[in-house]
Amino acid sequence: xxxxxxxxxxxxxxxxxxxxxxxxxxxxxxxxxxxxxxxxxxxxxxxxxxxxxxxxxxxxxxxxxxxxxxxxxxxxxxxxxxxxxxxxxxxxxxxxxxxxxxxxxxxxxxxxxxxxxxxxxxxxxxxxxxxxxxxxxxxxxxxxxxxxxxxxxxxxxxxxxxxxxxxxxxxxxxxxxxxxxxxxxxxxxxxxxxxxxxxxxxxxxxxxxxxxxxxxxxxxxxxxxxxxxxxxxxxxxxxxxxxxxxxxxxxxxxxxxxxxxxxxxxxxxxxxxxxxxxxxxxxxxxxxxxxx
Amino acid sequence: xxxxxxxxxxxxxxxxxxxxxxxxxxxxxxxxxxxxxxxxxxxxxxxxxxxxxxxxxxxxxxxxxxxxxxxxxxxxxxxxxxxxxxxxxxxxxxxxxxxxxxxxxxxxxxxxxxxxxxxxxxxxxxxxxxxxxxxxxxxxxxxxxxxxxxxxxxxxxxxxxxxxxxxxxxxxxxxxxxxxxxxxxxxxxxxxxxxxxxxxxxxxxxxxxxxxxxxxxxxxxxxxxxxxxxxxxxxxxxxxxxxxxxxxxxxxxxxxxxxxxxxxxxxxxxxxxxxxxxxxxx
Amino acid sequence: xxxxxxxxxxxxxxxxxxxxxxxxxxxxxxxxxxxxxxxxxxxxxxxxxxxxxxxxxxxxxxxxxxxxxxxxxxxxxxxxxxxxxxxxxxxxxxxxxxxxxxxxxxxxxxxxxxxxxxxxxxxxxxxxxxxxxxxxxxxxxxxxxxxxxxxxxxxxxxxxxxxxxxxxxxxxxxxxxxxxxxxxxxxxxxxxxxxxxxxxxxxxxxxxxxxxxxxxxxxxxxxxxxxxxxxxxxxxxxxxxxxxxxxxxxxxxxxxxxxxxxxxxxxxxxxxxxxxxxxxxxxxxxxxxxxxxxxxxxxxxxxxxxxxxxxxxxxxxxxxxxxxxxxxxxxxxxx
Numbered sequence: 001x002x003x004x005x006x007x008x009x010x011x012x013x014x015x016x017x018x019x020x021x022x023x024x025x026x027x028x029x030x031x032x033x034x035x036x037x038x039x040x041x042x043x044x045x046x047x048x049x050x051x052x053x054x055x056x057x058x059x060x061x062x063x064x065x066x067x068x069x070x071x072x073x074x075x076x077x078x079x080x081x082x083x084x085x086x087x088x089x090x091x092x093x094x095x096x097x098x099x100x101x102x103x104x105x106x107x108x109x110x111x112x113x114x115x116x117x118x119x120x121x122x123x124x125x126x127x128x129x130x131x132x133x134x135x136x137x138x139x140x141x142x143x144x145x146x147x148x149x150x151x152x153x154x155x156x157x158x159x160x161x162x163x164x165x166x167x168x169x170x171x172x173x174x175x176x177x178x179x180x181x182x183x184x185x186x187x188x189x190x191x192x193x194x195x196x197x198x199x200x201x202x203x204x205x206x207x208x209x210x211x212x213x214x215x216x217x218x219x220x221x222x223x224x225x226x227x228x229x230x231x232x233x234x235x236x237x238x239x240x241x242x243x244x245x246x247x248x249x250x251x252x253x254x255x256x257x258x259x260x261x262x263x264x265x266x267x268x269x270x271x272x273x274x275x276x277x278x279x280x281x282x283x284x285x286x287x288x289x290x291x292x
Numbered sequence: 293x294x295x296x297x298x299x300x301x302x303x304x305x306x307x308x309x310x311x312x313x314x315x316x317x318x319x320x321x322x323x324x325x326x327x328x329x330x331x332x333x334x335x336x337x338x339x340x341x342x343x344x345x346x347x348x349x350x351x352x353x354x355x356x357x358x359x360x361x362x363x364x365x366x367x368x369x370x371x372x373x374x375x376x377x378x379x380x381x382x383x384x385x386x387x388x389x390x391x392x393x394x395x396x397x398x399x400x401x402x403x404x405x406x407x408x409x410x411x412x413x414x415x416x417x418x419x420x421x422x423x424x425x426x427x428x429x430x431x432x433x434x435x436x437x438x439x440x441x442x443x444x445x446x447x448x449x450x451x452x453x454x455x456x457x458x459x460x461x462x463x464x465x466x467x468x469x470x471x472x473x474x475x476x477x478x479x480x481x482x483x484x485x486x487x488x489x490x491x492x493x494x495x496x497x498x499x500x501x502x503x504x505x506x507x508x509x510x511x512x513x514x515x516x517x518x519x520x521x522x523x524x525x526x527x528x529x530x531x532x533x534x535x536x537x538x539x540x541x542x543x544x545x546x547x548x549x550x551x552x553x554x555x556x557x558x559x560x561x562x563x564x565x566x567x568x569x570x571x572x573x574x
Numbered sequence: 575x576x577x578x579x580x581x582x583x584x585x586x587x588x589x590x591x592x593x594x595x596x597x598x599x600x601x602x603x604x605x606x607x608x609x610x611x612x613x614x615x616x617x618x619x620x621x622x623x624x625x626x627x628x629x630x631x632x633x634x635x636x637x638x639x640x641x642x643x644x645x646x647x648x649x650x651x652x653x654x655x656x657x658x659x660x661x662x663x664x665x666x667x668x669x670x671x672x673x674x675x676x677x678x679x680x681x682x683x684x685x686x687x688x689x690x691x692x693x694x695x696x697x698x699x700x701x702x703x704x705x706x707x708x709x710x711x712x713x714x715x716x717x718x719x720x721x722x723x724x725x726x727x728x729x730x731x732x733x734x735x736x737x738x739x740x741x742x743x744x745x746x747x748x749x750x751x752x753x754x755x756x757x758x759x760x761x762x763x764x765x766x767x768x769x770x771x772x773x774x775x776x777x778x779x780x781x782x783x784x785x786x787x788x789x790x791x792x793x794x795x796x797x798x799x800x801x802x803x804x805x806x807x808x809x810x811x812x813x814x815x816x817x818x819x820x821x822x823x824x825x826x827x828x829x830x831x832x833x834x835x836x837x838x839x840x841x842x843x844x845x846x847x848x849x850x851x852x853x854x855x856x857x858x859x860x861x862x863x864x865x866x867x868x869x870x871x872x873x874x875x876x877x878x879x880x881x882x883x884x885x886x887x888x889x890x891x892x893x894x895x896x897x898x899x900x901x902x903x904x905x906x907x908x909x
Contacts, residue, residue, distance in 0.1 A: 049809075052812075052813045053812070054809050054812050056804075057699070082812075082815050082816075085813065085815060086813070086814050086815015089813065090813065090814075091810055091813040093806050093809070094806070098805055098806040098807065099806040099807050099810050100807055101807045101825050101829065102829060103828045103829050103832075103902075103903075104825075104828075112814065112816075112824075113814040116816070117815040117816070174813075411586075411589065411590075411593070412593070414590045415590050415594055415597060417840075417888070418590050418591070418593075418594050418884075418885040418888045418889055419594065419597075419598075419881065419884070419885065420846065420847035420849075420850050420862075420881075420884045420888075421844075422847060422850045422851045422862075423847070423850045423862065423865050423866075423869075423880070423884065424881075426865075426866060426869050427598075427601065427602075427869050427877060427881070428601065430869045430870070430872065431601055431602065431604060503716075504718075507718050507720060510720070511720055511851050514720075514851075514855075515851075515866055515870075517870070530724065534724070534727070534855070537727065537728075537731070537732055537739075541732055544724065544727075544728060548724050548725065548728070552721055552725075555716060555717060555718065555721065556713070556716050556717065560716070
């Protein structure tokens with residue numbers, strides 16, 4: 001059985017030639033939650049965007065391939081690729097405030113993929129959406145579907161976006177820091193909701209986050225990123241019990257615990273950062289040689 | 293900062309092209325009596341509708357041909373430039389002084405001053421500008437000063453609207469607040485802190501307005517309402533060219549090219565200057 | 575909230591119109607030269623002049639004259655044209671449709687051209703296509719309608735004479751129209767032969783008026799489209815599988831059009847202001863052309879009437895745009 005998502009040796013550069021992704025490889029098995037963890041700027045969001053084909057125009061993929069259920073995305077025609085991504089993947093965005101079109105009602109925004117890309121009938125799409133709204137514990141679907149985004153709270157909007165993401169039964173969902181923009185009290189509910197829907201639907205998730213606490217709760221596998229490079233990859237339990245890379249250890253030490261928020265908190269160590277810089281420099285040199 | 297430098301470098305050629313044409317036209321206008329090969333008013337029915345120099349039937353000394361009264365087109369064009377530039381500078385500066393001052397006051401002081409000035413601007417904006425200009429010149433009587441006055445009376449609102457909005461934005465900035473806390477007077481702050489920051493916009497608008505003044509003068513002389521003397525004007529030549537368009541197209545083409553280049557240059561020159569002096573971009 | 579906004583706008587609109595009436599009245603009265611003397615044949619006696627002055631109310635003080643005139647205006651009586659000896663309101667309504675037709679056709683052209691180039695430029699952002707659109711719109715914007723009119727006369731009136739360069743309709747044609755909206759009425763009556771003749775006269779002045787507005791629409795709309803296209807909900811739409819054109823049309827256009835709309839309102843009034851000289855240029859028998867004749871003939875009642883009608887048109891357009899903005903913006907619509 002092939003992996004749900006397979007990324008091999010993916011490198012991307014900015015217009016000025018600076019590398020933002022450094023030979024990234026990772027695989028997500030069907031039904032598995034893979035966390036991508038790292039500090040901001042580590043390129044974790046970039047990987048999600050590359051998979052979905054929505055990289056900003058300033059970023060260019062220069063090497064590597066991505067396979068979605070065995071289909072090589074790079075070899076498909078743009079239209080076929082778009083349709084495949086639309087049918088098999090979904091995105092739970094970071095900021096629910098900006099991820100819904102302010103001038104369109106919620107209903108059509110949730111059903112448009114089902115009707116216009118997947119060719120469902122309006123009735124079928126409507127029934128499906130109501131079912132999903134029920135799953136995300138929205139009890140007054142009529143009102144919500146008729147609302148404009150600004151009439152809903154941030155938590156409600158994120159529920160709507162989660163429901164829309166699961167509606168078409170995608171094989172893979174990219175969740176791009178889906179709780180970061182929310183209030184702390186809402187964060188936990190949303191996280192639990194995603195975990196629950198993931199279990200019920202058996203959807204694979206590429207979960208982008210900077211929060212190791214979130215990683216521990218939701219994922220089975222983790223890739224730790226630094227400066228666009230995967231520095232460690234492991235089962236979640238293995239990573240937390242025995243982190244291998246010094247950066248991972250430092251990252252853990254810098255994460256507050258609920259039980260004792262300040263006790264073990266310390267910033268990433270200088271020597272760790274120097275070691276990382278050297279590691280990256282060596283990797284870049286090795287990469288530049290064949291690429292001029 | 294890198295981005296700003298790229299923009300500036302890219303804008304430079306248009307600054308030089310636009311400035312170059314304006315300088316050339318201005319010099320030609322200033323030294324018109326020395327440059328003009330013919331008397332711009334001299335009529336010669338033997339020489340009527342001569343074509344420009346590259347066509348059959350052209351006469352040496354009449355490079356761009358003649359109009360239906362046998363007057364030399366090139367000489368008329370450079371003499372017409374004198375009136376165009378006088379109107380452009382005088383009217384634009386007058387409109388700029390009035391409009392910028394009122395705009396600064398309205399934007400910086402707000403309150404009643406702003407309400408009254410904005411209401412007047414609203415009223416002014418409800419006039420069709422060309423009709424307003426024609427009406428004013430008809431009322432004030434034809435002549436150079438009437439044309440200048442009419443353009444200034446109409447177009448001060450252009451400065452007022454832009455400068456008001458910018459001054460309003462500036463006056464909310466922290467540095468203005470700081471100056472107020474430091475005990476500087478309101479007018480002092482307006483002139484020392486706000487004015488320099490809106491100056492790039494004023495300069496750009498001033499240049500743009502000069503181009504507009506040239507057009508309005510051409511329109512006024514096109515409807516025969518500009519200056520009453522026989523002095524050649526670009527709009528007057530165009531009116532003459534419009535009438536004899538099927539017999540002598542060049543009488544329309546050359547003043548039209550001159551006008552287009554001049555208007556384009558004024559607006560591009562202003563934009564380029566603004567990009568160059570804008571403190572944010574620099 | 576919408577109603578309140580509407581009423582406030584209506585009130586400021588009336589204040590503006592009153593201001594226009596005062597300004598135009600004052601400007602005209604300070605004019606040197608006696609319009610009455612110009613109306614009479616040489617050799618008219620002082621008694622004749624006095625009688626005529628009384629007839630037009632010119633023997634009263636300027637404030638009295640103003641309020642006599644204003645109370646007439648409010649009742650729909652704009653006075654009698656001095657040069658044409660006809661009711662001003664009748665003359666204005668006779669010419670206004672021609673100008674409105676021209677302005678509306680120009681507006682439609684400007685929106686179509688500006689909108690298409692904006693969408694194309696936004697879709698092809700960062701390419702040579704966008705650079706080309708930028709240069710073209712920059713030139714179209716910097717050159718005013720008067721000069722575009724002259725360029726078009728030279729190109730399509732003289733060089734390749736496919737359009738008529740003067741008038742509104744060929745004089746030999748038999749016109750069955752009951753309204754003055756010839757163009758629209760010919761469409762409704764399915765008299766496409768007449769439509770074509772009218773269009774041949776109207777096309778060049780309309781294009782001259784449309785080009786600067788099209789350029790503004792193109793620049794503003796492209797800019798705001800590009801801003802909207804970076805937003806999360808647009809990214810989400812791309813992930814859903816929609817093509818870039820679909821994304822622009824379905825998700826981005828409406829939100830990007832809102833900021834453009836307000837400016838287009840003001841710019842449309844500039845376009846109508848431009849009809850004055852463009853109509854003159856193409857000898858098009860509209861209100862603007864008549865206005866210039868009125869000024870040259872010092873026809874005070876007619877000038878006042880025309881200026882007021884223009885001003886009314888301008889404030890109505892601004893009011894409409896303001897209301898459209900409020901209606902299209904869901905945030906304003908729902909409090």
